Amino acid sequence: MNDLLSALGRIVGAANLLQQPQDTAPFVTDWRGRYHGAPLAVALPQNTDEVAALVRLCGEHDIGIVPQGGNTSHCGAATPDGSGRQLVIAMRRLDRVRALDSANNSITVDAGCTLAQVQQAASEAGRLFPLSLASEGSCQIGGNLSTNAGGLAVLRFGTMRELALGLEVVLADGSVLHALSGLRKDTSGLDLKQLFIGAEGQLGLITAATLKLFPKPGAHATALLAVDSASAAIACLNALQQAFGDRLTTFEMMSEVCQRLLEKYHPGQVPLFAPWLLLVELSDSGDGAALRDRLLHWLADHHGGDGVLAQNETERQRLWQLREAMSETQKRDGPSIKHDIGVPSSAIPDFIRDCDAALQRAFPGVRVVTFGHAGDGNLHYNVSYTRPGNAQLFDDEAAVNAIVYEQVYRHRGTLAAEHGIGQLKQPWLERYKDPVALALMRSVKQALDPQRLMNPGKWL
The missing domain is CATH 3.30.70.2190 (Alpha-Beta Plaits)
Known part of the structure; x- marks a missing residue:
């Protein structure tokens, strides 16, 4: 293992391969503090070539790869397991704005750019990058793409899937998909970038993206x-x-x-x-x-x-x-059972009425904190306590989730509208996702990552 660590260090530079617990600590716990891991190391590459070299070396040694952006995942999607055989590849040093084409209303950036960086670069050019999230100062473009982030302006501009024109992706064998196109229309085959948007790093590691810009509203x-x-x-x-x-x-x-x-x-x-x-x-x-x-x-x-x-x-x-x-604010008030659900906007009133009532029947006095993007049907439907004192909150989590997700699907919705699946929702996805869709997704995973080294242990 020491030889492997030395080889990893030669790729990124010894100072950019973090091995000591005090150095890796910021990378091994998710934003909510629910998931903790013990990685082989944390690598901080500076460019796509270094990412590709890391991936190839991990493949040779059967080492899992956990891509990580700003580590703002709510579902444990970017957290390593405790085996010591997963390398966290953190993207924060890939932070260049590669190109900005005002006439084409597009910008090409490294995946480690924060959302705020991209917004600022666009603004300075008199343009708007419309994705807006509370975590925009720390979340990164690669993570936004990997979870198909939505945020506060989906009603008009769509999710990251609609905002992405092209991607650069390091695949599981270390090869690089070069598809940083600024084109709005291209019918020359399959739109391969769509495979990686929302895949949570399980099919490849996004290293750069070309994104849509819009005229800056005055x-x-x-x-x-x-x-x-x-x-x-x-x-x-x-x-x-x-x-x-x-x-x-x-x-x-x-x-x-x-x-x-x-x-x-x-x-x-x-x-x-x-x-x-x-x-x-x-x-x-x-x-x-x-x-x-x-x-x-x-x-x-x-x-x-x-x-x-x-x-x-x-x-x-x-x-x-x-x-x-x-x-x-809710985090300051204490833990909660979070649900990032989506239903058709027209179904929001009935969903809230029926789900609130079902939870009250099961847990009299339950407190539900409901807020979110009603324009696109995405609600954050969070249970702050189920019983007085809240001591048993997470003891009730499975029962609460069963009630909420039953109502979500009864009202033609989804259990993951913008935060992804990660580790948190994997069992529920198995229960509610169309089995043919799951089988197709696993076939894609097998084709692109036969060693199953890309973000192992997550929902695929």
Whole structure:
């Protein structure tokens, strides 16, 4: 094993092969602290050639490979096991913006670039990269692609699958797929990049991507609206879409439980309380005051409840901070059983009603923290406690999950809308995913990674 470690060190440089526990510690525990591992080492390559060399050497020695971006996974997808026979390949040194083509509205970046880096590079060129996540300062583009991240603007711009034009991928045999195309249309065979988006590093290791950019909007109209029910929220969504079309960029909802948690940890920051609060944003070119006036007139005619309309950028950011603080606020309040589920937007009211009721029958007094991207049907439906005192929370996890996922699929949904599967949801995927689809995915895995060394132990 010492010879292998020496060889790995020669590829990336000895200083970039971390072996001591105090050095590997930041890479071996997932963001939620649920999964822990003991890797052979952590390698920090600087370019695609080094990644390919690491993969080839691991193949020769039958060593598993765990790709890792910003280590913000909620499902243990980037955490090694405890065998000591998995190499974590952390991508943070692959952080170059390779090219930006304003005329083509595209940018090519290394996979280790943070989402915030890409947003900033686009902004400096007068363009927008629309993916927006609470973790954007630390999550990386490779991880965003590997989980098909969605975030706050999917309603208008789509997930990473829609935002990716081309990929560069190191395959399990160390060969490199060069497909960094900036083309919007290419019918010269299969669109192979789609295999790797959402695969959580199990088919290959993404080292770079060409991504779509958009004209940078000059106008925003942002409001926080109170409604008395989830049904009223979806009715508001439909009416806004009818009135404003694709100018409606964001439509988020937060339950009253969320509002009380925000008030507890950010006192005085929540401007109003209601059964549900909606964060609504329009974006467009042109004059911001004119767009705000349009939204204000629409609200006067169509929204009978309370609301706050941001009058400037400072007020806009205050409203956004409430939504973006929600995940961290819940983490501060204690552990929870998290569900990153998706149902059709039209089914959100019925899902919430039926699932809340089923959980209350099983666990009287249960607290559910519900918030998320109602515009695209993706809810974070988290159970904060099942019994007084919360001591038995994770003892109840399997029963809670069974109730939630049964209701999700009853309402034509999915158990993983944007955080992926990882280790956390593997048994549930086996239960609910179409068996033909699973068999096809495993056939692809066998074809691309016959040694099963790419992110072993995860859902494929």
